[in-house]
Amino acid sequence: MILLVLIASVLIAGVTIYQYREQSKDYHKVRLERKEGQIKQSIAYTLQETTYPVTTENLALIFKDEIYRIADVQNVNFNIYDLKGNLIKSSKPRFRNDSISLHLDSKIIEMLSNAVNKRYILEDTAAGDKYHASFTYINDDKFKPIGILNLPYYEDNTLNDMELREFLMRLSVVYLFMLLIAVVLAYFISKYITRSLQTISDKITQTDLTKRNEKILIENPGHEIGKLIDSYNEMIDELEVSAAKLARSEREQAWREMAKQVAHEIKNPLTPMRLSVQSFERKFNPEDPDVQTKVKEFSRTLIQQIDTMSSIASAFSNFAEMPAQQNENLNVVKIVKLALDIFNEKYIHFMADEEEIIAKLDRTQLIRVITNLVKNAIQAVPEVQSPRILVSVVSQGDKVKISVADNGIGIQDGFKDKVFEPKFTTKTSGMGLGLGMVKNIVETYNGSINFTSQPGKGTVFTVMFPKTENN
Secondary structure, eight states, rough: OOOHHHHHHHHHHHHHHHHHHHHHHHHHHHHHHHHHHHHHHHHHHHHHSSSSOGGGGHHHHHHTTTTHHHHHTTTTEEEEOOTSSSSEESSOOOOOOOHHHHHHHHHHHHHHHOOHHHSEEEEEEETTTEEEEEEEEEEOOOOOEEEEEEEEEOOOOOOHHHHHHHHHHHHHHHHHHHHHHHHHHHHHHHHHHHHHHHHHHHHHHHHTTTTTOOEEESOOOHHHHHHHHHHHHHHHHHHHHHHHHHHHHHHHHHHHHHHHHHHHHHHHHHHHHHHHHHHHHHHOOOTTTTTHHHHHHHHHHHHHHHHHHHHHHHHHHHSSSSSOOOOEEEEHHHHHHHHHOOOOOEEEEEEESSSEEEEEEEHHHHHHHHHHHHHHHHHTTTTTTSSSSSEEEEEEETTEEEEEESSSOOGGGGGGGGTSTTTTOSSSSSSSOOOHHHHHHHTTTOOOOEEEEEEEEEEEEEEEEEESOOO
C-alpha cells in the first residue's frame, strides 16, 4: 500500500509537470500567432492608408513613425526586412546594430520561401529563456511580397512556474496525508494478517518431541492460513504417533542393550565357576588327606564368583531404579566433606568458599554423586608421579557448583561423546555405570553435569544443582 501511494504520487507529479509544460508550449504558440496576426493587420491597414506607393523601396518611409505606434499599441517589438534579408526598420528605440539584426541568414530566407504557408519559426534560447522568432511576408494589395516581417518572442514562464510549484506543493501535502493513512492502514492490516502467522510460529517454536504438543485453534482463519493450520495439526498427530513409536523403540533397544550387557557381565564369573566345578569333579578323591583343604578352596572360589554376580546385579539394579528422593535442606559443604571421609588417599583436597551452602537435595544421592566422581578421579591418577584431586563447592546465585578436578591421564577426544553412556568404560574392570548413574541423579534435580579434559593433563567434572527444589 505504501509503495502504491509513493508510485502514484511520483507518476501524478510527473504527469502534472508534463501537462504544465505542454500547456505552456501551446499557450506561447497561440500567443505568438495572435500577436503576429495583430501586427500584420496593423501593417495591412497602414499600407492601405499610406500615400506612398506600396513598394519595397518605400517601406522605410511608410513605417518611419508608424512602426513605433504599432509596437506601442501591440506591446511587442518587431522588425521589417526587404526580400533579400536586409534590415529596413526596427521598432526598438535603441536598436543595437549587429550582423544578425542587420541581415537575415540565407537559410532563413530559403526556409521561408519554401514553406507551404509562407511562415517560418526559428527556435533558440537566450539568457536561459526560450526564444522564438517568426518570419512572414508583407504583401501589397495584390498579395505580392514586398518585405519580411520578423517578430521576436521571448517565453515568459514565471507565472506558469509559480502555479506549477503551488500545485505540486498542495499535491505533496495531500499525498503526504495519504501516505500517513496508508502507513497506519498497512500496519493494522499486516497485524491482522500476521496474527495467525504469529500464533503458528509460536506453536512451531514450542513443538517438542519430549512432551505433548497442543494443536492450533483459530476461529475463522483465511483460506491459506486454514490450510497451514490443518497441515500443522496433522503433523502434530503424526508426530505424536511417531514419538510414541520412537520412545517404544528406544526403550526396547535400551533394554536389549542392557540385557546384552547383563548377560556379558554374568558370563564372566560363570565361566570360571564352570571350570572350577569340572576340575573339582575330575580331581575329587574322598580318601585324599587334603580333601578338607581342597573343598574349602573350591568353596571360596565359588563364593567369590557368586559375590561378583551379586555385585553386578546390585549395580544394574541401582542404575535402572533410583530410590525415592528424600529431599531435605542440606549443608552441601558438610555432606561433601562427609562423602570424602571414606577415602584414605592423601592427595585428595577439599575447598569451599563458604562454611554453609544450603540446598534442597537427597543426602544419599548427593553422596553417591560425589563418591562416583571421586572414584573415577582416583582411577585416573595411578600412573601420575604427584597425583592430586581437588574437590570444590562454590555458591553461584541460585545454584551450587561442585567440581572434581584431577591431574590424571585425561579423556581421549574420541571417547568424550560416550562418557555418560551407561555401558561405556575405558577401564579393564567395572561395568561403566557410574557416570551414567550420576548423570541420571543430576538431571532428576534439573541440574547439569559437564566436563573438560586434556589428555595427559587431567579432567574437571562440574555439577550444578539448583538450591531449591524444581520439579
